Amino acid sequence: MPKSKKSEALPEVTPDVVAQHGLTVQEYKRIVDLIGRAPNFTELGIFSVMWSEHCSYKSSRPYLKQLPTEGPRVLQGPGENAGVVDIGDGQAVVFKIESHNHPSFIEPHQGAATGVGGIMRDIFTMGARPIALLNSLRFGDLSDPRTRYLLNGVVDGISSYGNCTGVPTVGGEIYFDACYNGNILVNAFCLGLVQTDKIFLAKAGGVGNPVIYVGAKTGRDGIHGASLLASSEFDETTEDKRPTVQVGDPFTEKLLIETCLELFKKDWVIGVQDMGAAGLTSSSFEMAGNSGTGIEFDLSQVPLREEGMTAYEILLSESQERMLFVVKKGHENEALAILDKWGLDGAVVGQVIESPVVRINYQGKEVVNLPISPVVEGALNLKRPKSKPQYLSEVQHLDLTELAEPPRGDEALIKLLGAPNISSKEWVYEQYDHMVRLNTLVLPGSDAAVMRIPDSSKAVALSVDCNSRYCYLDPFWGAQIAVAECARNIVCSGGTPIGLTNCLNFGNPEKPEIMWQFEQAVLGIAEACKFFDIPVVSGNVSLYNETKGKAIFPTPTVAVVGLLENLENHCTQWFKNSGDAIGLIGLTLEEISGSEYLKQMFERCQGKPPQLDKKQERSVQEFCLELIRGKWIQSAHDCSDGGMAVAAVESCITGPEKALGATLNLESTLRKDALLFGESQSRILISFAEGKGESIARMARKNEVPFAIIGRVGGSRFTVNINGDEFIHQEIQALKNIWKNLIGDYARQVS
């Protein structure tokens, strides 16, 4: 790029140039129709990002309408930077989950770091102070040579960024499966707290009001990150796209948080928008679009990091840690003084205008003049073809008689506890500051994180979940289970689910099978959320998670937020006292299909996901909450991957003190492996003082919830007897060691 300051002739817009921008011939014709002329090169760049899959949701939007987005607590549903849910007493929580999959695969440290930065900005742009981060990470098989590098890089990136900003990373999930070998998933969730009368939106109202650029200087990083990287499949050329990865600066982000929160106290701030994907372009078009106004600005005023940048580059740069503010005329200097106090760059770059257009000048010339609605809303809603995938008829069938029933359960238990999807994630969360700001009531390592709401007696419980193996076997039911299980995690921690956000990770939508998976999963989430009355308040879609034709399992990750009116009613998953009784709420069926057990012991991913009886699920959850709030129980733990046996061992070994042993005495006619390792839904393992058993059983009958007392906490061993015969007998400390060290040992090796 020549550094000449003279205005150069823009490249011509040819069919080749259009194609390089990821736009089809049809789309280009539509642009010409909508604006009544051919766009210039810079304008083409703007359409290219704004109409990309990543920004326009052109494949997914029609389906997302199915999701229930309203409820008495919902103050802001999808459509803004994040959803807002009322928690009473003038306070609300603001939350969203978002993917940063493609950048993280190409450069794991920066990709994950900027993912965290981006989601935090979505939260504090709404006026909220971010108080918790979670993440859902999915990597390939441990034996894949890139997995270790990616795991280390992603965790490092999240750790360095989140820790520096002083927002605790309090939980999440990590899965490993070969389906992610070519496409890892990095989904970052953030929750913030706001006064309900101080919620800010992306608005640009009031003709003549100044538009202020706030934050880091603009460089050439990330140009076309959104449109080209996240809107097409990976192939051999992906490595070459590395320069489009943005670099994050958590220190600037921290200053930006404090600056914005200080600005938000002023009544002269009109609106604010993060410069995320597609940077200055999307933020200005969106702000004006939301207010029915226009924006005029001069790129010569934008603080630049590099010399000789063209208008095209400035507009499409995805440099991080930048925001756009609109303030009331006359208050620009006050705003700039606050920026100066925190040492941030800022400049008045333009103003709000009446006409609904974005007009951009650079070096004394008009470089862009586009009407807003074609850019923001003009992208076609694509009706992509769908068809039920062939593979389903093959994988959904599982004949249990083909699977030899093991004489004892020790081997399977040990294998499961040492499986990467079940073993301890301590190596990961020890690298995250999960305590800063003193709100984390339940630290990582239980079913859900619990955060106290400062200066109140309330708390919120947070969990993120998705079993993508179930979704692969049946996306409709798999997605419903994701919602049910995530809500169950919240309930086990003492919270009532009040809202959900989702991150829909799928393969290439141009393939009918992928669109079918997508539709089914969205329908599943919609169905479950309607049934459980959990509104979907925000979300994100990530398509093209596919490399050389191989797609990931459908992965509709959901994060559920729950409310505890009284923070003292929080509950953890681990056993508390020797001598306590162990009980199981819920029914165990003969279900092995889709389980981690089937995968570990028989190397199969087969069958239909476990059944989900939503009515029963609701009764189980309500009963568990009643027990927690009535102080009947000492612990509650969801039975999920690895089934009842793994849940019981986890309750023995995950507490902060020494591991406790336990003995389970089970009576059953089921296959023993299904009984212990099957993943039947709607089951919660609880522990309670021995004398309370009868009362709890009576309450269960009254609530029509299956319940059985199945064992006792104590000793130094984990023993399971089935119908009077010993099936498992192991030292609990030995089990803990197997479970505890796997991920760390793996990550520390040098490949």
Place this chain on the structure above:
Amino acid sequence: MKCGVVVFPGSNCDHDCYHILKHIFELDTEWVWHKDSADLDAFDFVVLPGGFSYGDYLRAGAISRFSPVMKAVVRYAQKGGKVLGICNGFQILVESGLLPGALMQNRWQKFICKPVFTRVESTDTPFTSLCRERPILRIPIAHHGGRYFAQEDTLKAMQDNQQIVLKYCEPGGTVSEASNPNGSMDNIAGVANEKKNVFGMMPHPERSADPLWPDQDGQLIFKSLIQSF
């Protein structure tokens, strides 16, 4: 009693320290902005909180030590004012020369956030005087650069003068290699200056001082300090 919590750009445990001092110990607590170089004489003690001041760029604490407020902190300390540096605050005190030695990247290059046990080696300081009965404290650490280092002669002088105040140990109090989370020399977790009015520690006492959590050993540090007047 009046105390100040210094805020550098990038401090992030400032609110936590403020919360504990103001709401748990009910002290008259004020923020001190890093650009402020005015005398700190009005304060009974000053806390340099944890965080990532200036992003920890170059070296943790290296840039903050040139903040205007540090001139005031140095004057204050020289006059005998009590200064507590926690985590990044400790790193700043070391960089500014108010405390001996240096703090380097953790042995395993990773950030570590977890509760650890530390043994109080010297109760003859205003920060630890109440630990005589209870010398083993369970307090969380959360840092990337907490590996303490000092030249041999410095270390010797510190030992002679009982400036090594906190060491990482096992739950029972044994100072061992296994209980050293970050590779610190001699398991050092906290040191004082010669006059014992300046103290820096890597563990976060403010994270184990709120009665909402079961761990409250960090209270002993603040209580000692408050009782020293």
Place this chain on the structure above:
Amino acid sequence: MLAKIHVTYKKGVLDTQGQAVHHALTDLGYNEVKQVTVGKYMEVHLKGLSEENAKDRVREMCEKLLANTVIESYRYTLSPTE
């Protein structure tokens, strides 16, 4: 004037990054590696100084901020810029 500054740990100070890299190289089969030192490299662009002056100023910068002389040593070269 351009100052190219290298900051490394002093002899006797454990360079854990260097050790980790050494370990990794050995595991990758580079058995010939005897020792690895990881340090920092900085470029400081100076204006309006004579070479003599620049030497003093850069030394001062290193002593004061760029290196922590408790654990680190530094060296630098000066060259004219275009």
